[in-house]
Amino acid sequence: MTDPSTNHGNDLENAQSISVVQVPSLSQPIQVQSVIQSNQPSVIQTAGPNVQTIQVVRKRREILSRRPSYRKILNDLSSPVAVGKIDEESNSSQSQDGDSSDVATNLSSTGIQYQQVPVSVVPSGTIQISNDGTAGTQGLQTLTMTNANPSTTSATTGATIVQYAQGPDGQFYIPGTVQAYQIAASGTLPQGVVMHTTGSPMSSPQQLSEEAARKRELRLLKNRDAAKECRRKKKEYVKCLENRVAVLENQNKTLIEELKALKELYCQQEG
DNA sequence: AAAACATTGCGTCAGAGATT
């Protein structure tokens, strides 16, 4: 399904088609295999025996407007035929529900296998792990944290995922760093869940790079979940539209029949 | 049965828009 109101990625779409370009430093034209990046110096990888990487400055997209979120669109569909709205509160727990079968997740950037373990957060801020027995690999696991704290706000009923490894000291570690992190109760931190608590101030280049790696892992983790959530909402949105189409088609059919009957009645009275 | 093609879902990146 495409939305004509957005030009998102138009130039990329064009660029993705295989094409031949002439590069001054090369005697032969080359076949463009893929273009990564759109409006900054882009990387073009060439096909053929002499694979090369070329920097190309691409023209900035002229019109860039993001379409409204599916949640917004659905909630705007307040007409009677709109079937169901996306519930914001239920969204936060979907990625766990929908992907519960996805117990072992391969993090492609690291090759590390993560495991999902049900966890409940208790008021003290500690966590309870009810390991389901499935063996974790490489000591790293993904927690699904459900806030079971009745004393905190009832709005924080969602579940949050955090990836961790538990050290012999009982502390929790996340990939890409040897720093210890305290797992905070969901609700005190939005989605982030992981809070840096120990260790000396970042000073050495190694620590800085570890910090950067940790931030990257965290960002990827969040984005992974966001993508799952987005796909789920998109599916729901499409289903909603399909339902809407079905309802409108029915209405249309009924109205046509009604019009036909009225016409016949009118003709009889005229005649 | 094997090959070719289609579909589906995932992780990642980029970037617009929202939030802090």
Next chain:
DNA sequence: AATCTCTGACGCAATGTTTT
């Protein structure tokens, strides 16, 4: 202004379906 969220796009892998 910095950070976060959301979503289109891409490539990849797994799976399903059709064709040879």
